[in-house]
Amino acid sequence: MTDPDCIFCKIIAGELPSDTVYEDDLLIAFRDINPVAPTHILIVPRKHIVDNNAFSDEDAVIAGAMFLAVSKLAESEAIQDSGYRLIMNTGPDGRQEVPHMHLHLIGGKQMQHPMG
Ligand code: AMP
16 A cells, blocks of 8 residues: 655655665665654655554554564664664644654664653
8 A cells, every 4th residue: 555645655665765774574664864863764664554543453563563673773773772762753743744654763862851
């Protein structure tokens, strides 16, 4: 399931370039084009799921794959001990810019606390 107008679907299809660091049957992970930290990777399901609200029971295996990819990437980025932040922006208040659900894996520097 893809959306021809979706920028992440185009990356998954190989129609747009990306700095891909991991992929498997269910997802792809590539470096964010506008990184906010030394490690800033987007973990993106191959299936076009708009946001977390569109996540269905049959997608549970995708959620598992996303979190397994996080631990693999944390190891390959050598940030598993220093730590990292996972963010999934959803909808207008969440400031989601790309309507194809994705997890931001951000690390390599200490973050400000998100709760202020
Ligand atoms: P969000 O606000 O959670 O939807 O975040 C979307 C993210 O996608 C932003 O951090 C953008 O910098 C990133 N982004 C947009 N286009 C690309 C692209 N072509 N390659 C890599 N990252 C992208």
